[in-house]
Amino acid sequence: MIKFENVGLRYGMGPEVLRDVSFHIPKQSFQFLTGPSGAGKTTLLRLLFMSLRPTRGLITVFGKDMATIEPTELPLLRRRIGVVFQDFRLLDHMTIYENVGLPLRVRGKEESSYQHDVLELLKWVGLGERVHALPPVLSGGEKQRVAIARALIDQPEILLADEPTGNVDTPMARRLLRLFLELNRLGTAVVIATHDLSLMDQVEARRMILSQGQLEIYE
Amino acid sequence: MSETGPIAAKKQPGPARDDPAKGGPVPPATAQRLPGLRTLAPIVPKSGVASQALILVIAIMSFLACVTVGAVSLVNKSASTWQSQIAREATVQIRPSDDLDMDAALEKARVLASEFPGVRGARVISREETVKLLEPWLGSGLGLDELPVPRLVVVTIDEDNPPDFAALRTVIHDAIPNASLDDHRTWVDRLVGMARTMTVIGLCVLALVLSALVLTVIFATRGAMAGNHEIIEVLHFVGAEAGFIARQFQTRFLFSGIWGGVAGGGAATVVFVIVSWWSARNIITPEGEQASAFFGDFSIGYGAYAGVIAVIVMVGALTAMTTRVTVLRALHDIDDRRADPGRLD
Numbered sequence: 001m002i003k004f005e006n007v008g009l010r011y012g013m014g015p016e017v018l019r020d021v022s023f024h025i026p027k028q029s030f031q032f033l034t035g036p037s038g039a040g041k042t043t044l045l046r047l048l049f050m051s052l053r054p055t056r057g058l059i060t061v062f063g064k065d066m067a068t069i070e071p072t073e074l075p076l077l078r079r080r081i082g083v084v085f086q087d088f089r090l091l092d093h094m095t096i097y098e099n100v101g102l103p104l105r106v107r108g109k110e111e112s113s114y115q116h117d118v119l120e121l122l123k124w125v126g127l128g129e130r131v132h133a134l135p136p137v138l139s140g141g142e143k144q145r146v147a148i149a150r151a152l153i154d155q156p157e158i159l160l161a162d163e164p165t166g167n168v169d170t171p172m173a174r175r176l177l178r179l180f181l182e183l184n185r186l187g188t189a190v191v192i193a194t195h196d197l198s199l200m201d202q203v204e205a206r207r208m209i210l211s212q213g214q215l216e217i218y219e
Numbered sequence: 220m221s222e223t224g225p226i227a228a229k230k231q232p233g234p235a236r237d238d239p240a241k242g243g244p245v246p247p248a249t250a251q252r253l254p255g256l257r258t259l260a261p262i263v264p265k266s267g268v269a270s271q272a273l274i275l276v277i278a279i280m281s282f283l284a285c286v287t288v289g290a291v292s293l294v295n296k297s298a299s300t301w302q303s304q305i306a307r308e309a310t311v312q313i314r315p316s317d318d319l320d321m322d323a324a325l326e327k328a329r330v331l332a333s334e335f336p337g338v339r340g341a342r343v344i345s346r347e348e349t350v351k352l353l354e355p356w357l358g359s360g361l362g363l364d365e366l367p368v369p370r371l372v373v374v375t376i377d378e379d380n381p382p383d384f385a386a387l388r389t390v391i392h393d394a395i396p397n398a399s400l401d402d403h404r405t406w407v408d409r410l411v412g413m414a415r416t417m418t419v420i421g422l423c424v425l426a427l428v429l430s431a432l433v434l435t436v437i438f439a440t441r442g443a444m445a446g447n448h449e450i451i452e453v454l455h456f457v458g459a460e461a462g463f464i465a466r467q468f469q470t471r472f473l474f475s476g477i478w479g480g481v482a483g484g485g486a487a488t489v490v491f492v493i494v495s496w497w498s499a500r501n502i503i504t505p506e507g508e509q510a511s512a513f514f515g516d517f518s519i520g521y522g523a524y525a526g527v528i529a530v531i532v533m534v535g536a537l538t539a540m541t542t543r544v545t546v547l548r549a550l551h552d553i554d555d556r557r558a559d560p561g562r563l564d
Binding site: 072093103 | 449456459
């Protein structure tokens with residue numbers, strides 16, 4: 001689904017943040033991406049999401065060489081990827097219901113075709129009673145769950161989550177993990193970037209450990 | 220929490236789940252909005268200090284532009300009127316002298332002028348009219364016989380085929396030595412020259428005001444857009460196409476532009492109407508007469524109102540166009556950063 005071959009990336013004239021990174025994310029796979037702060041996890045996620053291009057190496061996304069993808073093709077490819085940003089990136093003037101429905105709205109879908117799904121998903125992440133709330137009045141954990149729901153609403157082929165449990169308590173973290181596992185069981189590949197060892201210990205999954213710009217994979 | 224949550228439900232195949240883009244049927248939009256859900260908020264928020272400031276700036280600049288359009292139109296119209304007046308009339312002036320029979324001389328001058336090619340008619344200014352003309356300067360009860368007041372014959376000119384003024388002047392002067400022909404050309408040429416200069420200056424001012432309007436609209440729109448950069452990024456990352464994002468902002472700012480333009484243009488129109496009303500009401504006062512001497516009836520004319528509409532349309536289009544360019548540039552910038560990670564430093 002997504003393949004990295006000898007990928008390197010540097011910002012400007014600085015040192016390489018990622019060096020010779022090679023891996024493959026197969027369909028329906030589940031993996032954690034971990035490593036110390038500043039190891040390049042977020043950078044690697046941004047490469048996966050095509051919001052950065054590598055300085056060297058080859059990245060293939062859904063069978064297409066990232067170097068040759070036209071800008072007009074990017075939105076269509078991004079629709080196949082769900083992303084949970086570390087800083088949530090919710091739109092403050094929209095209710096959480098509207099934020100979660102946004103990906104479907106930009107695809108031109110009628111609200112009547114998705115309102116039930118959005119409400120169900122919000123119930124699932126524990127926000128069924130707060131559909132009218134605006135993001136500024138939500139706690140960090142609630143914002144996190146809205147961001148997750150928004151990433152999942154259109155059943156992406158791959159989900160990239162940057163510290164998705166960083167702002168929630170342990171029971172909610174477990175609940176979200178179960179949500180990711182269910183999503184994975186139904187066919188979505190999942191990549192979770194996290195520091196949370198206890199979260200990783202709950203699941204037998206591939207671990208991709210970034211350290212000093214290099215990637216080690218433990219199957 | 221059940222193990223079969225909404226995701227499982229969503230993965231169930233069915234016609235309503237098919238993607239219309241892949242040829243599947245579109246789900247019928249018959250479902251009612253669930254109780255308690257508000258109408259979807261616009262993707263680009265309606266209000267905000269920046270957008271209100273944008274409307275205000277556009278309104279002020281539109282007002283100035285429309286007033287300038289009106290002023291230029293007024294001056295231009297006056298210049299045309301003056302030019303038309305010179306083409307329409309000339310005056311034969313007969314100075315009194317002891318041996319001159321004034322009434323006979325006036326009649327002779329009238330006949331000579333009327334028969335001259337290129338003259339449509341001639342009319343003697345009667346004694347009463349002459350007294351009335353002099354009344355503002357010499358007061359009422361003036362006896363024309365007591366003062367050596369020149370008398371006038373107004374000659375109406377065929378504008379399409381004007382007479383040879385030099386020949387007419389010679390004919391009249393030969394027949395009546397005390398008579399002289401004034402074709403008003405000296406004065407009106409000066410007035411028309413002045414009006415033309417004012418029109419050119421007005422057009423230059425209009426060009427400057429319109430340039431300032433264009434730049435203000437561009438910068439104010441970009442300023443208002445700066446606060447929306449996050450919305451552009453979020454839409455971009457949830458897979459919105461560039462055209463979709465541009466359309467959302469374009470529509471919102473088009474309305475801001477038109478609203479500001481209508482406010483400014485409307486205020487200018489009110490000013491035009493008030494000036495016309497004042498002019499009509501004060502036409503008989505000395506101030507009104509002075510104003511009408513320069514500007515005719517002081518009416519603004521359809522050209523100015525058309526100019527106001529043109530300014531409003533231009534402001535709306537300009538705002539929408541600037542918004543579109545700004546959004547597309549912001550998206551291009553995101554793509555540039557993607558292509559050149561060094562720019563993130």
